[in-house]
Amino acid sequence: MGKRRGSGRATITDVAEHAGVGAITVSRMMRDPSKVSEKLRSRIEKSIRELQYIPDPKARALASGRADVIGVLIPSLSNIIFADTLRAIHDSTQNTPYQVLIGNTRYDAEEENHLLSLFLAQNPAALIVVGIDQSDNSIKLLQEANIPVVQIYEIGQNPIDMSVGLSHIAAGEAMVEHLLDQGFSKIGYLAARLDPRMERRLEAYRKKLKSLESFDPKRVILTNKASSVNIGRELMRQLIGCAPDTDAVICANDDIALGALFECQAQGISVPEQMGIIGFNDLEMMQAAYPSLTSIRTDRYKIGTLAVDKILQRLNGDETDQKQIDTGFELIQRDSTSRR
Amino acid sequence: MGKRRGSGRATITDVAEHAGVGAITVSRMMRDPSKVSEKLRSRIEKSIRELQYIPDPKARALASGRADVIGVLIPSLSNIIFADTLRAIHDSTQNTPYQVLIGNTRYDAEEENHLLSLFLAQNPAALIVVGIDQSDNSIKLLQEANIPVVQIYEIGQNPIDMSVGLSHIAAGEAMVEHLLDQGFSKIGYLAARLDPRMERRLEAYRKKLKSLESFDPKRVILTNKASSVNIGRELMRQLIGCAPDTDAVICANDDIALGALFECQAQGISVPEQMGIIGFNDLEMMQAAYPSLTSIRTDRYKIGTLAVDKILQRLNGDETDQKQIDTGFELIQRDSTSRR
DNA sequence: CTGTTAGCGCTTTCAA
DNA sequence: TTGAAAGCGCTAACAG
Numbered sequence: 001m002g003k004r005r006g007s008g009r010a011t012i013t014d015v016a017e018h019a020g021v022g023a024i025t026v027s028r029m030m031r032d033p034s035k036v037s038e039k040l041r042s043r044i045e046k047s048i049r050e051l052q053y054i055p056d057p058k059a060r061a062l063a064s065g066r067a068d069v070i071g072v073l074i075p076s077l078s079n080i081i082f083a084d085t086l087r088a089i090h091d092s093t094q095n096t097p098y099q100v101l102i103g104n105t106r107y108d109a110e111e112e113n114h115l116l117s118l119f120l121a122q123n124p125a126a127l128i129v130v131g132i133d134q135s136d137n138s139i140k141l142l143q144e145a146n147i148p149v150v151q152i153y154e155i156g157q158n159p160i161d162m163s164v165g166l167s168h169i170a171a172g173e174a175m176v177e178h179l180l181d182q183g184f185s186k187i188g189y190l191a192a193r194l195d196p197r198m199e200r201r202l203e204a205y206r207k208k209l210k211s212l213e214s215f216d217p218k219r220v221i222l223t224n225k226a227s228s229v230n231i232g233r234e235l236m237r238q239l240i241g242c243a244p245d246t247d248a249v250i251c252a253n254d255d256i257a258l259g260a261l262f263e264c265q266a267q268g269i270s271v272p273e274q275m276g277i278i279g280f281n282d283l284e285m286m287q288a289a290y291p292s293l294t295s296i297r298t299d300r301y302k303i304g305t306l307a308v309d310k311i312l313q314r315l316n317g318d319e320t321d322q323k324q325i326d327t328g329f330e331l332i333q334r335d336s337t338s339r340r
Numbered sequence: 341m342g343k344r345r346g347s348g349r350a351t352i353t354d355v356a357e358h359a360g361v362g363a364i365t366v367s368r369m370m371r372d373p374s375k376v377s378e379k380l381r382s383r384i385e386k387s388i389r390e391l392q393y394i395p396d397p398k399a400r401a402l403a404s405g406r407a408d409v410i411g412v413l414i415p416s417l418s419n420i421i422f423a424d425t426l427r428a429i430h431d432s433t434q435n436t437p438y439q440v441l442i443g444n445t446r447y448d449a450e451e452e453n454h455l456l457s458l459f460l461a462q463n464p465a466a467l468i469v470v471g472i473d474q475s476d477n478s479i480k481l482l483q484e485a486n487i488p489v490v491q492i493y494e495i496g497q498n499p500i501d502m503s504v505g506l507s508h509i510a511a512g513e514a515m516v517e518h519l520l521d522q523g524f525s526k527i528g529y530l531a532a533r534l535d536p537r538m539e540r541r542l543e544a545y546r547k548k549l550k551s552l553e554s555f556d557p558k559r560v561i562l563t564n565k566a567s568s569v570n571i572g573r574e575l576m577r578q579l580i581g582c583a584p585d586t587d588a589v590i591c592a593n594d595d596i597a598l599g600a601l602f603e604c605q606a607q608g609i610s611v612p613e614q615m616g617i618i619g620f621n622d623l624e625m626m627q628a629a630y631p632s633l634t635s636i637r638t639d640r641y642k643i644g645t646l647a648v649d650k651i652l653q654r655l656n657g658d659e660t661d662q663k664q665i666d667t668g669f670e671l672i673q674r675d676s677t678s679r680r
Numbered sequence: 681c682t683g684t685t686a687g688c689g690c691t692t693t694c695a696a
Numbered sequence: 697t698t699g700a701a702a703g704c705g706c707t708a709a710c711a712g
Contacts, residue, residue: 009461011689022699027691037697054461058407059400059689062704077427080420087417090444092641104430121349121394163605229628255625264631285595289571290602351705362683367707377681402688615699683712688705696699 006303010051015138016135019047027258030055045075058097061123068097071119072128075107075195079217081253081281081300082130088304089128090100096312098125107195109135116141126311132156132163133196148314150307154197155324163315164306171329172204172298173280175250178294178331179211182339184248188219190235191252192227198252201280218243227252232259233266240267246335248276254283257293261336277336293337298329350391359387363478370395383416401463408437411459412468415447421593421621421640422470427490428644429468430540436652438465439632446626449475456481466651472496473536482527488654494537495664504665505648508537511636511669515590515618518634518671520552522617522679528559529558530575531592532567532598533599538592541620541679545590558583567592572599573606580607587679588616593624597633601676617676631675638669 016023021040028037029044034043047053061067071091074082087134101124103115112129116138119127126148132155134142142149142160148160154168171197179187189205200218209215221235221242232255239246240263251257257279264271271277271291278287282297306325313320356363361380369384376384398479401407402595408553412429414422430440441464443455452469456478459467463538470677472495474482482500489501494508519527523615529545531538542560549555559577561582572595579586580603591597604611611617611631622637646665653660 012691013689023689024691024700025698028698033692035697040698043608055403055459056461056463056689057706058401061398062396062402062706063689063691065691065704070640077430078420078423080423083418083420083423087444100442101445102440104427117394122398233628242612246442254693258625259628265630283597285569288573288599288602290605308489352707353705363705365682365709370706375681381684396705399688400707402690403707405688405708465686490697567683684698686712688707688708689704691704692697693702694700696697 006301010053012053012055015044015047015051015053018051019044045114056094061171065122067121067127068161069101069122069124070100070126070128070308071101071103071122071124072233073103073105073112073115073119074130075082075105077102080283085301085307087302088301089308092305092308093314098312105130108235109133110211113138113141118158120145122330125315126150128307128311129150132159136162148311150310152307155326159324162307162310162320162323162325164303164310164327166298166327166329168200170202171280171298172201172250173208174329174331175201175280176205176208178333179248179250179278181204182248182272182276182340184215184335184337184339185214186219186243186245186247187214187247188221188239188243188248188249189252190232190239190256191220191222191259192235192256194222194252201250203253216243219246227255229255229259229262233263234259236260236263237267240269248272248278251277251279254279254281254286254293254295257295257336260283261289261291261293268275271336272339276339282330282332286332287334289336290314294337295332296329297332299327303327349397350393352393352395355384355387355391355393358391359384367635394670406465407463407465408439409441409462409466410438410466410468410648411441411443411462413443413445413452413455413459414470415445417442417444420623424640425644425647428617428641429648432645432648432652441597445470447533449478453478460485465597466490468492468651469471469649471536472499474500479594488651490650492643492647493539493665499664502647502650502660502663502665504643504650505669506638506667506669508540509544511546511620511638512590514671515541515546515620515636516545516668518586518673518676519616519618520538521587521591521614522616522677524677524679525554526556526559526583526587527554528561528579528583528586528589529592530572530579530589531560531562532571532575532596532597533564534592535561541590556583559586562626567595567604569595569599572596573603574599576600577607578640580609585615588618589666591617591619594619594626594635595631596637598625598629601629601631601633612676612679618678622672626672627674629676632678634674635672636669637672639667642669 002224012023012026015026072084101194105112128150154165155163257277260277269275279295280294286295352363352366355366438463445452468490491503494505495503511674561579609615620633622635626633626635
């Protein structure tokens with residue numbers, strides 16, 4: 001018969017004995033002090049302090065059937081965009097019992113599905129996933145999990161549960177409109193490996209220009225390589241080679257926009273006089289660049305904050321009024337597109 | 341007497357019954373298939389598949405006393421530097437049973453200590469912490485935990501257990517030497533909020549220049565604000581104001597270096613003719629910049645990979661030969677400091 | 681190679 | 697308001 005010793009750390013039973021109460025009373029006291037009489041409360045508090053008791057979350061989770069864990073599935077760990085949101089999520093869970101568990105899907109639907117299964121095996125309290133293009137399988141898992149789920153960055157037709165983000169179609173249109181407003185007419189598009197949100201912005205650009213009969217496929221430069229500032233330079237170089245009369249470019253993100261700017265500088269092309277440039281995300285560097293770079297500001301921190309807010313609300317039993325939040329976007333006009 | 345129903349998902353007992361074996365056999369089979377006979381193995385595998393069984397890590401952790409979790413404490417979630425290493429850590433644990441748990445210390449020793457307690461309450465298999473400046477309290481916790489611990493990014497005198505990183509003093513010296521080699525002599529320093537590693541690089545710069553009697557405190561521009569490209573511009577502007585004869589700057593990181601470059605461009609100061617610029621980390625954009633920016637390359641991905649390697653080794657029982665790994669650094673010379 | 685039994689640390693259920 | 701007993705899903709220990 002197996003006698004096993006614990007980790008050496010104080011357990012709830014140790015605290016209970018030390019305080020001369022039942023273990024369950026200590027348990028109650030940890031979760032809701034108001035359920036324990038004043039007298040016992042202070043005694044237990046003292047014991048906790050003296051024994052340096054820290055509850056074991058996995059034992060709690062096992063016993064209660066729910067873990068104080070919020071799972072977050074993001075497509076990339078080294079993309080500053082997601083990092084901003086992760087930071088918000090961490091910040092917002094700071095004074096809650098919830099722990100954040102991060103999964104890296106690498107933009108791969110199968111990996112997402114796999115991680116989802118693993119996460120669900122831990123009975124997380126809620127899940128946050130990026131985008132609205134989960135596989136059917138993932139959607140099924142998410143629905144059956146019966147916990148709050150937030151899709152972030154993007155809003156669409158049929159949210160699985162809740163969603164917090166923006167319309168990338170509208171953002172794509174806004175970029176084109178801004179350039180047209182500023183008098184640019186031969187507008188190119190630079191993009192590296194596309195994610196669904198980039199695809200939708202690109203598609204909006206295509207549609208818009210086609211409707212104006214000024215779409216020219218020569219001006220769309222794509223690559224399957226991962227996005228980077230260097231790739232931005234490369235794409236700009238190609239564009240200038242293929243379609244030298246292009247007078248402005250929409251970039252899939254700010255890294256590419258910065259690379260485009262550098263390439264223009266290297267080739268002596270003046271921005272915005274000879275070439276307008278607009279990026280997406282409005283990273284901090286866009287303002288610092290010389291000339292400063294126009295971009296679409298997306299509030300990535302807020303997206304994370306709101307996602308957690310919604311989750312906590314639901315976890316507290318408040319039925320949410322609003323299942324979908326449009327965080328919008330703002331076009332920040334700077335020198336790189338200011339012609340008038 | 342409490343009758344409770346589980347989460348609805350299949351448990352190990354379900355699988356055992358379905359396969360007509362004992363639960364423990366299923367357990368063994370999951371952890372080491374070679375310990376189970378061929379015959380039962382295939383039967384169990386079938387049951388697992390049919391019931392879609394996924395083991396519950398918290399139950400396993402509770403029963404075995406050790407969680408398949410590697411805790412990682414980093415000072416910032418939105419710093420690309422740490423993101424690169426996190427990615428490496430995630431990648432390296434990909435095909436292992438280990439899960440990565442991230443804690444954000446916000447460069448705060450107390451927060452680090454707090455998170456450490458929380459993490460340790462979960463019996464992690466190993467821990468990774470940043471730097472070598474943990475509080476006494478944290479060091480004690482780390483030592484008593486009796487698990488593999490890796491300090492990363494920096495190597496120093498008394499590693500708690502293992503460490504993987506580089507000497508920031510040597511890096512600081514290398515930066516100064518490079519500039520001197522290139523004929524720069526009035527060398528400034530730009531830095532935002534300092535972390536211990538930046539401090540050591542700055543200190544190395546001070547020492548070096550003092551020994552050459554060419555240290556001038558006017559040329560050291562510091563701020564407590566968080567680092568950013570915009571701050572880089574601001575610092576450069578200040579430096580030019582205070583010490584206009586400065587002919588080169590060492591930047592605490594690449595963001596600041598990029599800002600410094602933009603400020604020079606805005607002021608019509610030619611780089612490197614009138615101003616040399618060197619950054620730290622060698623982010624991808626440094627090569628793309630125009631003119632391209634010299635920087636110190638630190639292999640942040642490798643640091644993460646090696647940290648996990650070391651941990652896995654130890655977890656597999658191999659006693660490590662090497663407790664400290666110097667991942668070194670490489671000065672990547674580019675246009676921004678190339679005078680000869 | 682396989683199974684039985686006890687128990688990880690906590691919470692639920694039920695009773696006082 | 698408090699507690700005793702049972703059990704969450706799994707594995708260690710021991711036995712066969």
